[in-house]
Amino acid sequence: MAATLKALDRNTTKRSELRTLREKEEGLPAVIYGKDRKSAPVKVDALEFIKVYREVGKNGVIELDFEGQGKYPVMVHDMQVDSIKNHVLHVDFYSVDLNKEVEAEVPVHLTGEAAGSKDGGVVQQMLHEILVKAKPNDFPDSIDVDISELNIGDAVQAGDLPKGDKYEILLDAEEPIASIVPPTEEPAEDEEEADEVAEEPAADQEETGDETTKTE
Numbered sequence: 001m002a003a004t005l006k007a008l009d010r011n012t013t014k015r016s017e018l019r020t021l022r023e024k025e026e027g028l029p030a031v032i033y034g035k036d037r038k039s040a041p042v043k044v045d046a047l048e049f050i051k052v053y054r055e056v057g058k059n060g061v062i063e064l065d066f067e068g069q070g071k072y073p074v075m076v077h078d079m080q081v082d083s084i085k086n087h088v089l090h091v092d093f094y095s096v097d098l099n100k101e102v103e104a105e106v107p108v109h110l111t112g113e114a115a116g117s118k119d120g121g122v123v124q125q126m127l128h129e130i131l132v133k134a135k136p137n138d139f140p141d142s143i144d145v146d147i148s149e150l151n152i153g154d155a156v157q158a159g160d161l162p163k164g165d166k167y168e169i170l171l172d173a174e175e176p177i178a179s180i181v182p183p184t185e186e187p188a189e190d191e192e193e194a195d196e197v198a199e200e201p202a203a204d205q206e207e208t209g210d211e212t213t214k215t216e
Contacts, residue, residue, distance in 0.1 A: 002063040002073060003052045007032070007042040007093075009067060028088060032064060032074060034095030042066065046088065059104045059139040064093055073098055075136060096136045103170065104139060105129040108161070108177060112148030116180040121152040125178040130158070134167035143169075147178065155179035 010029060028046040033039035042064075052062055053076065064074045077094035081087065096102055107129050114123055132139060143161055150156070159173030 002061040003055050004063045004065055004071075005044055005048060005052045007044050007064050007066045010041040010043040028091060030091040030093055032066065032072065032093040032095060034072075034074075037095050040066075042093075044091070049088065049091065057141050059106065059136075059141075061096070061098070061136045062093070064095075073136065075102070075104065098136050101133050101135055103131055103133050106132045106140060106167075107142040109142045109144045110147050110156075110178055111144050112146045114147045114150045114154075114180050116150055116152040116154065119152055120183040121180040122183060123147065123178060124181055126176050127178075130161075130177075131170040132167050133170055134164075138164075138166035140164060140167060145177070147180075150180045152180050152182050 007030065027043045028049050030042050030044055030049075031039055032042055053060075056062055059075060061073050061075060064072045066072060072093075072095050074093040074095050076091060078092040079088060080090040082089055094102075108125075108127060110123065110125060114121060117123065130143065132143075145156055145161055147156060156177045156179070157173060158169060158171035158175040158177060161169060161177065163169075
């Protein structure tokens with residue numbers, strides 16, 4: 001059963017009014033929209049939203065109880081966050097049909113320690129999220145891939161990701177996800193110093209030769 005979040009109609013649209021809503025009323029400006037409904041500005045309780053969002057996860061379904069208009073299954077489509085204060089500033093709720101597929105980004109988690117890491121290899125992850133299509137209640141929390149068998153030079157592609165019966169990964173099978181690359185080699189300091197020392201005696205010998213000629 002989806003977690004429920006109450007929403008109230010919002011008439012405030014000016015920045016100053018939205019700031020007051022967030023700071024003094026502990027409200028969170030939001031908007032609800034969907035394929036078959038018009039966009040409507042709403043407000044929700046900021047703390048209650050954080051609680052519900054943590055409960056259902058990034059792609060979880062929330063039952064939005066919109067005062068006077070009914071209850072709607074929604075997903076969080078976008079969320080604006082203050083990067084300094086780490087506060088949520090605004091949320092976009094997308095109204096969904098639980099029987100129809102939608103698309104959403106799902107996190108990719110690498111598990112295990114790559115065998116190549118023991119030889120100095122470095123894990124490089126190119127994609128941290130991938131596009132997935134599923135019914136709203138069928139999205140996985142994440143797609144996990146074990147990299148413990150990977151050696152230096154090995155890679156994980158989209159086609160290597162675990163498949164699900166209820167979701168489809170919308171990526172080309174050859175799209176790179178992660179790879180194990182060799183460590184970057186830098187010239188040793190001792191070698192650089194040796195090269196500099198090797199060049200200096202040649203200059204000394206040239207000067208010595210000039211002095212000997214003058215003496216004669």
